[in-house]
């Protein structure tokens with residue numbers, strides 16, 4: 001696969017992408033599966049390539065933009081709508097996310113941009129920021145309860 005400028009290493013069903021087939025993006029996810037949700041809609045997780053954000057097969061400084069939106073739920077039924085859509089954190093989630101941050105910054109170009117998305121319904125974003133030495137530059141809160149954080153980092 002040709003090297004793209006943008007990486008989404010845990011794209012899920014690409015809900016936040018305007019163009020879900022954007023050729024400038026490498027879409028990865030550890031899952032490749034399809035589900036019928038309880039309302040009859042189909043949920044497709046079909047990445048361009050299988051990818052584990054804890055250990056990525058890319059050279060250092062490869063991407064100008066990385067968007068990191070890992071699972072944020074520790075408690076959700078494995079067959080629940082939320083669990084299927086967003087995935088579920090494992091018991092050693094701190095270690096997984098620490099490795100994910102480290103890998104995202106490794107493959108990010110010098111002065112490239114990393115966007116991190118986190119919903120803090122179950123785990124505060126402050127807990128997440130302890131898992132990387134990098135500091136976000138600025139951010140934005142969204143959602144009905146203002147609990148979805150979008151944070152911007154720059155690689156160095």
Ligand SMILES: C[S@@+](CC[C@H](N)C(=O)[O-])C[C@H]1O[C@@H](n2cnc3c(N)ncnc32)[C@H](O)[C@@H]1O
Pocket residue numbers: 009010011012013014015016017028029030031045051052053054069070071072085086087088
């Ligand atoms: C919050 S969802 C992403 C939602 C996506 N941004 C969207 O717009 O639909 C998190 C995704 O991370 C994936 N994931 C979990 N562990 C992973 C890992 N180690 N490597 C890559 N993907 C992983 C899950 O399968 C899930 O699809």
